[in-house]
Amino acid sequence: MNLSIKHLFGLEGVPKEDIDSILDTAFSFREVLERPIKKVPTLKGVTVVNLFFENSTRTRISFELAEKRLSADTVNFSAASSSLTKGESLRDTIQNLFAMKMDVVVMRHPVPGSVKLLAQFVDAVVINAGDGTHEHPTQALLDMMSMKEKYGSLDGLNVAIIGDIRHSRVALSNIFGLKTMGANVLLCGPPTFIPYGAESLGVKVTYKLDEALEFADVVNILRIQRERQGKGQIPSLREYRNVYGITQQRLSKLKRPITIMHPGPINRGVEVDSDVADSEHSIILHQVLNGVAVRMSILYLLAGGR
Numbered sequence: 237m238n239l240s241i242k243h244l245f246g247l248e249g250v251p252k253e254d255i256d257s258i259l260d261t262a263f264s265f266r267e268v269l270e271r272p273i274k275k276v277p278t279l280k281g282v283t284v285v286n287l288f289f290e291n292s293t294r295t296r297i298s299f300e301l302a303e304k305r306l307s308a309d310t311v312n313f314s315a316a317s318s319s320l321t322k323g324e325s326l327r328d329t330i331q332n333l334f335a336m337k338m339d340v341v342v343m344r345h346p347v348p349g350s351v352k353l354l355a356q357f358v359d360a361v362v363i364n365a366g367d368g369t370h371e372h373p374t375q376a377l378l379d380m381m382s383m384k385e386k387y388g389s390l391d392g393l394n395v396a397i398i399g400d401i402r403h404s405r406v407a408l409s410n411i412f413g414l415k416t417m418g419a420n421v422l423l424c425g426p427p428t429f430i431p432y433g434a435e436s437l438g439v440k441v442t443y444k445l446d447e448a449l450e451f452a453d454v455v456n457i458l459r460i461q462r463e464r465q466g467k468g469q470i471p472s473l474r475e476y477r478n479v480y481g482i483t484q485q486r487l488s489k490l491k492r493p494i495t496i497m498h499p500g501p502i503n504r505g506v507e508v509d510s511d512v513a514d515s516e517h518s519i520i521l522h523q524v525l526n527g528v529a530v531r532m533s534i535l536y537l538l539a540g541g542r
């Protein structure tokens with residue numbers, strides 16, 4: 237199960253065969269996570285550094301858990317408590333870390349493309365844990381795994397991505413991955429949240445939520461990325477909720493259930509109501525569990541041979 241890629245920068249251009257291998261391997265690791273002893277010796281002797289220059293709950297803990305489940309040695313770096321705060325440059329920081337012989341680096345950074353830059357000056361496997369508004373490939377892979385688990389195949393599945401598409405790295409990685417796997421993708425949100433020319437990515441666009449719900453087998457709901465946008469793109473959170481919030485009242489107009497997904501963190505009562513997020517049709521916590529399995533899969537396939 238060798239991959240054609242050496243690093244995971246994003247899902248743009250990653251072939252279907254690679255995504256199939258990652259998802260198949262992730263399903264095997266899901267079985268490990270169900271065992272009483274949830275650990276295999278696969279990455280014994282491999283050292284992984286988790287470099288987080290932005291806050292994270294799910295991705296950071298999920299990677300760390302995946303590394304521990306594979307018996308890798310794990311080191312965590314958080315920018316806020318590092319010597320970066322004393323004026324050390326990013327390059328010096330990273331070169332010092334790699335002088336200590338790291339094999340794999342998992343990085344989240346606010347600058348799009350930063351992971352590619354990193355790979356140019358370290359001799360290690362580089363995995364993107366989210367680079368600014370660009371890509372978040374492991375999130376999209378765990379999203380696809382969760383959809384595949386529910387529907388058996390992604391081919392022909394109708395997936396509506398709803399919310400702040402413009403500032404979302406989750407959206408872009410989902411679009412690339414889902415299109416490669418044969419799904420139909422529709423983007424929905426206010427015009428200020430949909431990138432100009434989005435249709436060129438092979439997706440449909442609507443500004444009407446009811447149209448998106450009518451289309452969808454699955455809705456992947458995104459929060460408003462307030463940390464990545466200027467003010468004035470929506471009149472108010474209350475108005476956004478009134479027009480684009482996913483509520484039981486809206487869903488009950490449909491005659492069939494829709495699968496509810498959200499990458500987290502959720503702003504309950506804004507993009508989705510609590511009773512929808514916690515409903516029997518929500519697979520949000522399954523996504524979180526699958527996140528560990530997908531990250532084990534990526535680490536194994538990219539670093540297992542080293």
Ligand code: CP
Binds near residue numbers: 291366
């Ligand atoms: N989905 C996701 O990336 O969540 P975190 O920001 O908590 O890692």
